[in-house]
Amino acid sequence: MANVVVIGAGLGGLPAAYELRHLLPSEHTVTLVSEQSEFTFIPGLIQVAFNLKPLAQVQLGLAQLAHRHHLNWVPGKVTALDPAHQRLTVEGQETIAYDYLLIATGASLAWDWIPGTGPHGGYTHSVCTPDHALEARQAWLAFLENPGPIVVGAAPGAGCFGPAYEFALIADQELRRRGLRHQAPITYVTPEPYAGHLGVSGVKNARELTAELMQKRGIEVIDNATIAAVEPQAVTLADGRQLPFDYAMILPAFQGAQFIRAVPGLGDEKGFIPILPTQRHPQFANIYAAGVSVKLAQPDVTSVPIGLPKSGQMAEAMATAAAHNIAVDLKAINANPQVPTLEALCFA
Ligand SMILES: Cc1cc2nc3c(=O)[nH]c(=O)nc-3n(C[C@H](O)[C@H](O)[C@H](O)COP(=O)(O)OP(=O)(O)OC[C@H]3O[C@@H](n4cnc5c(N)ncnc54)[C@H](O)[C@@H]3O)c2cc1C
Missing domain, CATH: 3.50.50.100 (FAD/NAD(P)-binding domain)
Known part of the structure; x- marks a missing residue:
């Protein structure tokens, strides 16, 4: 037995x-x-x-x-x-x-690899666990009252990119539905070598389709990006660029x-x-x-x-x-x- x-x-x-x-x-x-x-x-x-x-x-x-x-x-x-x-x-x-x-x-979510990421002690939201999704929802509803720039993406070392694309595209859709999209520029920031890589190179025409879709939806893409830190309202990249946000959802690396x-x-x-x-x-x-x-x-x-x-x-x-x-x-x-x-x- x-x-x-x-x-x-x-x-x-x-x-x-x-x-x-x-x-x-x-x-x-x-x-x-x-x-x-x-x-x-x-x-x-x-x-x-x-x-x-x-x-x-x-x-x-x-x-x-x-x-x-x-x-x-x-x-x-x-x-x-x-x-x-x-x-x-x-x-x-x-x-x-x-x-x-x-x-x-x-x-296990590696928030401590990038200072300022994650909903507990950081400034970015997440959809990786039920409690994170509930906190992200509460913040989203507050954000809709006074929309501003949105940053969506993934931390260096992340391997799960599909949900970040899905999040950016739904944000675009939900803002358009409410006539608020013009108030909320969306930036997709990713360590992927190009948008549509998704962690697996050479997936049929994913690269062309993703580039076309992001452009059509007016979502700015920053690829090959290393998020170095996040402050209360800005993502800082390793090359020094700062991406201001009123709402951010960053997927972490996993361990x-x-x-x-x-x-x-x-x-x-x-x-x-x-x-x-x-x-x-x-x-x-x-x-x-x-x-x-x-x-x-x-x-x-x-x-x-x-x-x-x-x-x-x-x-x-x-x-x-x-x-x-x-x-x-x-x-x-x-x-x-x-x-x-x-x-x-x-x-x-
Ligand atoms: C936001 C998001 C969207 C996604 N969308 C898709 C999608 O559209 N399509 C798709 O195919 N995949 C998607 N994925 C990936 C998919 O969710 C994972 O592949 C899948 O959940 C992995 O299953 P798992 O059993 O390995 O882990 P999980 O489903 O995460 O389950 C692990 C379980 O183990 C428990 N656990 C962890 N540590 C311990 C411990 N020490 N003691 C006891 N219990 C513990 C956790 O609480 C959890 O319940 C998505 C992932 C995310 C984060």
Whole structure:
């Protein structure tokens, strides 16, 4: 009888837990640990920030889902992992022993790399978490009362650019709808080598289409940009340029969760977990990883560092392959190990 523990109940962890429960006989336990009591469809948070959707419409209660799917649900944040003794610590609770571990903890947001970024202690908004989206919405509604310049973009080292484009384009649309666009110039500032690179070079005609779209919408693009710091109403670039704003939304660089960074050999220098093609860790044979927490190297050399985007579909493909391969390891199914295809299909 094994206890298979999944950490993180996002777009990777939740499907992984479902798949494990589906594949493993009932003598095995599937434990789902998450610091959030809701599953959040993160792509929907942009619409929450623009007050186009209530937060509740992009969330599902995990306690009910876990009950319905016969999962052992443990709410709480994992603060420590001891691979040698196959145990993990959940904040304020006892340790949990595991036979297999699947880490799907997504991104930890690297606000401290750029002074002044982020909604907590900084001056820029974010749509990466539910509480950030709610704060961004409150500020957006106040901004509409007295619009001014908007800066949208991504910090150096970021790998997730699609949401920044989506944010800039929805801002444009919402301001036009209200007849306010002439009061709010929009600047898109990015470490990408060109608009439409999206962290993956050579995607068909993305470059031409994006340039055309941004021009048509009157959004100024600054590419190859390194945001060096943000003050209360201005973004400062490394070349000294200042971009004044009344509203800014900057996506940060991502890193792995703190508990991953604390275990020697588990993650790389940023806390992303190296994996074999089967999603298994190369050294820790009973640890698998899926989604944004996984190390995927950016093959392009760019003048400003960027990461590789990890889409929701990739997270789910990795997670279901990892679940399948754990079931193979446990001899619950008689099948060959699976290797996920990581074609970057976008969910939203
Ligand atoms: C604003 C935005 C828009 C996006 N839009 C799209 C889109 O349109 N299409 C698309 O395909 N992709 C999109 N993405 C990317 C997509 O959201 C991710 O690929 C996907 O969420 C990754 O899934 P994951 O399971 O790795 O991480 P997540 O979905 O982030 O889930 C990780 C979970 O782990 C939990 N967790 C973290 N640390 C701990 C801990 N120590 N203990 C316990 N729990 C922990 C977190 O709270 C979270 O619930 C978007 C991303 C953002 C930020």
